[in-house]
Amino acid sequence: MRPRELTVQGFRSYRGRTTFDLRGRRLVGIVGPIGAGKSTILDAVVFALYGKTPSFERDTRSLIHQLEDGCHVELLFEVDGQIWRAQRALRRKGQSQHRLERLAKDADDAEVLETVLQEKPVRQRVERLLGMTFDAFCRSVLLAQNRFAEFLKATPTDRNAVLKGVFGYERFDAALSAxxxxxxxxxxxxxxxxxxxxxxxxxxxxxxxxxxxxxxxxxxxxxxxxxxxxxxxxxxxxxxxxxxxxxxxxxxxxxxxxxxAMPTAERLEEVAEAAAAATEAVRIAQEDVTAADEARKVAEAELEAISERIGGHAAFQAFAALVEKLDHEARAVEQAARAVEVAAREAEAARAAADDLARAATKKREALDAATTALEAAESASTEAEAALHVTQHAEMAHELRRDLTAGEPCPVCDRVVERVPRAGAAPKVAAADRALAKARTVETKARNTKEQAAAGAATALEQSAAGSERAEALAIQLVAGQDAARDAEAALATTKSELVDRLGDGDPRALLDERQHELELAETAVRAASAAADAARTQLETCRVQADETGRGLATLANQLASAWGLLGQPRPVGTAAADVRSSYVEIGETLVERLTEAAEAGDRAAAEAHAATEAVAAELAAFDLxxxxxxxxxxxxxxxxxxxxxxxxxxxxxTLAAGADLEARLVVATGARNVARRLVADLQPSRFLAYLLEEERAALADLGSVHLEELTDGAYRFSDDDAFHVLDMNAGAADRTADSLSGGETFLASLALALALAEMVARGGGRLDSFLLDEGFGSLDAEHLDRAMDGIGRLVAGDVDRLVVVVSHVEQMRQLMEDLIVLDKDVRTGETRVLSGAGPA
Structure with a gap:
């Protein structure tokens, strides 16, 4: 497996998307301070391949950056000349995603030739591609941090798993299965x-x-x-x-x-008789209608004669209106007479009341005149009393001032010099003058009140007198109008009486009118009775006609049934709906049916006899064949x-079948031989036999070659034991046997590196599949001399295969100086995130 490109996002300290291009690179150093994310790059490679890392085999969600909801890792790698791309994505909540694709070439637009989905299928496919499980990978390709002694401390079975994958011996498992x-x-x-x-x-x-x-x-x-x-x-x-x-x-x-289908004779007679009865009923009803119409015409003629003689309803309505008018006018005359009488009495009373009010008004006026005269006298007396009081008051002031006057001195009032003091007289009577004025004013007030009351009474009496005069005049006018209305009512009554005598004659108009109206109503009642009788006769006629139609339909139904019967006989013919036609057709059909039934019965008997004879002959012939x-x-x-x-x-x-089985014995011999050969192969390919022999040879060769490299790295101080236990022999201690657990950190790293060098050299000789080595730390435990020797050994790893990739992770500064192709990392002191300073791609 040779990595080509690694992309991480949200993975441990790599929050942003970061891509490392490893194409064409052979020895790459990953350097940077502690916590900068150096080992994370190797973890990402392992996670992309196996879905877990040496440190997080179960709780893989811990690999997600603490500030992100998910992470994504993608590795482009080469195996046996094929390009593969592994993609894995984790989510804190929800399903993870796993995808493995085989590409046609190493390019962005490469065609996808094969796709594997889901965690387990992807892992199994990777194990088949690399020829090793996760544990075997971590013991051979990856020397993880603090886990350099994995191969040294592994059991023989685990070491065999590594060697099988490295040398392709898993093919023996496939051969055994085959x-x-x-x-x-x-x-x-x-x-x-x-x-x-x-x-x-x-x-x-x-x-x-x-x-x-x-x-x-x-x-x-x-x-x-x-x-x-x-x-x-x-x-x-x-x-x-x-x-x-x-x-x-x-x-x-x-x-x-x-x-x-033919009707019964009883039904036919019943329908025919009902039709005859219905026809007779129609005839009688028609005669009744004619008689009722004649009676109605007679009644209508008599009504018309009475109407011409005494008048119709319009005349009676006019007569009734005149009678009502006469009664109304008589009541109007009576009402007018009573109104005139009442108006006369009211006018007389109004005239008397007006005279009384006029006299009262005269008396009130006289009282007002007397009150006015008394008020004038009181006002004059009051004026005189005020003048007398004024004179008395001045005299009193002069009398009082004289006491203070001195001849030749200024006057205290006018400031003139007093030439002579006046002679003293009797003291003025101011109080008496004041009482006289008050009395005069009281008399004046009383006289004024009396005048005001008299004026109000005179005004009221005058108004009442005027109103009484107006009422008397109005009632007099009403009396004249009532008298005129009474005369008009009497004239109208006389005119109406004259008109009624001219139309009805002498006598009581209402009695005459009732007599003539009764005569007209009798004639109208006779007409209505005659019309009702005519309508009833006509209704009866319609009922009889409906019954006649119904019986006619019954005859028509019978005729149709008989026509259908003629059709069944093969002699279609119409049948009339008259009762005579139906009866005659019924008799004729009955005779024809009897004749045809006799013929059909005879033909059936003949055919049955012939069929029986033929059936017997066929049965005898078939019986000979048991049929x-x-x-x-x-x-x-x-x-x-x-x-x-x-x-x-x-x-x-x-x-x-017998001919085809002629060579059965020969095929049995061949099949038995093939089975025996296959059984021998199964026995030979058991892991405890041939494969065990091969792995034993590989372990011995690995121990020998590893000893050579370990002696070179330790200047002859250490070598491996000659058996396959991979114990370290301390040559400085008399070749003492030391297990892996007793080695120091530096000794463990050198021993692991020696085995890695030996394994790489053996693979190069035998054509195995170690296309990459991933070394994580361990160099810090070496001194400068051993560090140089370790780097020489790592250099031989690269020199042995032009396309092998060796990635070394270290924070040792000397390692940084010994390698040219570096991926330089740093850590953000604020966020703790990894920053790639250089080396993400080839130099």
Whole structure:
């Protein structure tokens, strides 16, 4: 397996999509600080091939980047000249995806030649391609970190699995499986040959019986074939007689059906009598209709005469209207008289009330005039009292001021010098003047209130007097109008009475009107009764006609039945629907049916006798061949011919079977020899025999060649034991035997590297399939000298095969200086993600 291109995304520390192109590269170093994702590249290669890694064989979802929901790994690789592409995708939730494709070439547009899907089928196909399981791959191609001693510590069985895959010895497993298949095939062939021998013995036993049967069936066929013509004539005569008998029977059945389909004589008479009765009922009903129509015409003529004499409904309506008008006008006259009487009384009362109101208004006016005079006197007295009070008040002030005046001094009021002090007089009576003014004002107020009340009473009396006068005048006008209306009503009443006398004559108008209306109603009632009688007669006529039609349809049905019977007799003819026609046709058909039934019975008897005689003759002829009387001769002859042919074919088949089995003994010898050879191959190809010998030789050769390389790497200090235990011999300790568990880290790495170099050299010599080595760390345990020797050994891995790829993972700086083709990685200190600084593709 030679990797060509690796692509990862979301895989461990590789969050983004990263592709490593490994085409044309031989020794590639993967360098970078711890945690930069160096070992992840090798894990991705193993995961793409086997779906797991040395560190995560079960919980593979832990390979997904912590910030992603899934990861994708794709590896393009070459095996035995074929290009393959392995694709695997994991999801934190949901199904994982696994796909393996064989491509026509290493190109983006390459055609897909083969596709394998799902985890288990992909893994199994990869194991067949590489010739090794996951564990064998990790012990040979991949020297994973901290797992260099896998091959050293492996059991002999696990080492054999690695060597089988490396040297292609798994082909022996395929050869063993093929040999086992050959054994099973040979045994199946022998079983079939034994069954064939049993069939041949059975065929020999059946041959004489088959020949005897063929002779008998052939003779029977010849005899039947010779008698076929004679039997044919007899059978034809029998069949003809049977057909005649069947036809006679069918004719009899047809005639009987015709007789059954005919109506009975009772039914015919019943329908005919009903038709005659219905016809008579129609005649009587028609006469009743004619009489009713005549009676209606007489009643209508009498009604018309009365209408012409006394008038019709229109005249009666006019008379009734005049009577109603007369009554209405009489009531109007009475109402008008009562209205005039009432209006006269109301007008008289209104005139008296108006006079009373006028007198009251005069008195109220006189009272108002007296109140006005009294108010004027009170106002004058009040004015005089105010003037007297004013004079008295000034006198009082002068009297008081005089006390403070001094001749020659300024006046305290006008500031003029007082020339002379006035003479003192009696003190003014201001209080008396004030009381006189209050009394005068009280009298004035009372007089004003009295005037206002008198004015209001006078105004009200005046308004009432005016209203009373207006009412009296209005009632007087109404009285005149009522008197005019009464005269008009009396005139209208007289006119209506005169008109009624002219139309109805003297007497009570309503009694005269009722008498004439009663006469008209009697005539109308007679007309309605006559019309109802005519309608009833006509309805009865229609009922009788319906019954007549129904009985006519009954006669028509009978006529149709008789016509059908004539058709069944082969003499189609029409039958009239009259009762006489139906009766005559019925009698004629009956006579014809009796005649035809007699003829059919006689013909049937003759045909039955002939058929019986022919049947007896055929039965006697068939009995000679042990056949039933109703056997089909042609079918019997054909069956005999088929039986003879089948017997002959059976003889031929048995003879051919015996001829074909003539070489059975020789084929048994050949098949037995092939089975024995296959069994010997199965025994020789058992893992405990030939393959064990080959693997033992390869282990010994690997130990010898590994010792050579280990001595070179350790300057002769160590070599492997001569057996296949791969123990390390410490030459500095007297060739002490040391197991792999007792070696230091550096010693373990050098021993593993020595075995890898030896294995690569053996593969190069023998044409094995170690096209790549993947080495992860281990160099840190070596000093500078041993590191140089290890690199020389790794260089020989590459030099031995021009297309072999060796990938070395290390963080040792000296390793970085010793290799030219480097993939340089770094770690993002913030996110922890891998950054590819250089070397993703060839330099």
């Amino acid at each position: 040999a086992k298949d050959r054994v099973r095939g040979a045994e199946l062939e022998l079983d079939e040959l034994e069954r064939e021998g049993s069939r041949l013995a059975e065929a020999r036993a059946r041959l004489d019986e088959a020949r005897a049967e063929a002779t008998a069936t052939s003779a029977r066929h010849a005899s039947l074939d010779a008698a076929r013509e004679r039997l044919g004539g007899l059978t034809q005569a029998r069949d003809s007689a049977l057909r005649d008998a069947a036809q006679a029977s069918a004719r009899t059945a047809q005639l009987q059906a015709a007789a059954t 039933p009387p109703d056997a089909d001769v042609a079918r019997v002859v054909a069956d005999a011919a088929a039986a003879a042919a089948a017997s002959a074919e059976r003889v031929r088949t048995i003879e051919e």
